[in-house]
Amino acid sequence: MPVSKRKNNRNLIILVILLLLGLVFFGQTVFLKEDKKTEEKETISRSENTVDELIQEREATGNKITVNFGAGKTFVKDLQAATPYEALKTMASQEGWEIKTKEYKYGLMVEGVGNLINSDKGYWTYKTNGQPGKIASDRYTLKKGETVEWEYVQVD
Missing domain, CATH: 2.170.130.30 (Ferric Hydroxamate Uptake Protein; Chain A, domain 1)
Structure with a gap:
């Protein structure tokens, strides 16, 4: 195989690897942010439930x-x-x-x-x-x- 074809193939492989690494990095960044938002929403929801339960407990009269x-x-x-x-x-x-x-x-x-x-x-x-x-x-x-x-x- 000629040298120029090997260089082109090697460059193409390196480019594909870099592209895949970029996609993996970008995907993790996006999905990790979504996971954090979901966790924050769940924490807020649990806090609201706890507050409601405490209020009901304090109002347990009659x-x-x-x-x-x-x-x-x-x-x-x-x-x-x-x-x-x-x-x-x-x-x-x-x-x-x-x-x-x-x-x-x-x-x-x-x-x-x-x-x-x-x-x-x-x-x-x-x-x-x-x-x-x-x-x-x-x-x-x-x-x-x-x-x-x-x-x-x-x-x-």
Whole structure:
């Protein structure tokens, strides 16, 4: 192969390599900037959610709380509480009931209210807005206007 053709081929290869390197550098610069913008938007969004949650927690007032002991013995109050457990604890304090709890990895379990203790005959459970609690009662954050019902469920 003549020398001039080799030089042209070598120059062409060098040009292609430089062009590819330029595209890679340019692409990284553009995409890295996009990633940073996305991360900033996600951080701002998470911050706004956290602020909203804190505001809702502070405004958690006017929650209707029901404690149903069964046999027609039901207590209803409107009070301020951040969690279903706190609502029960506040009501128990006002009514003079003793609450028994047990700490587990995932939160508190109410084992007794007054003279009704969890056993093979029944157990305590809670609902928010008519739906069974899906997490421990001390971990669920009440929102303004939500209802809480604590109930001793008898096992037949």
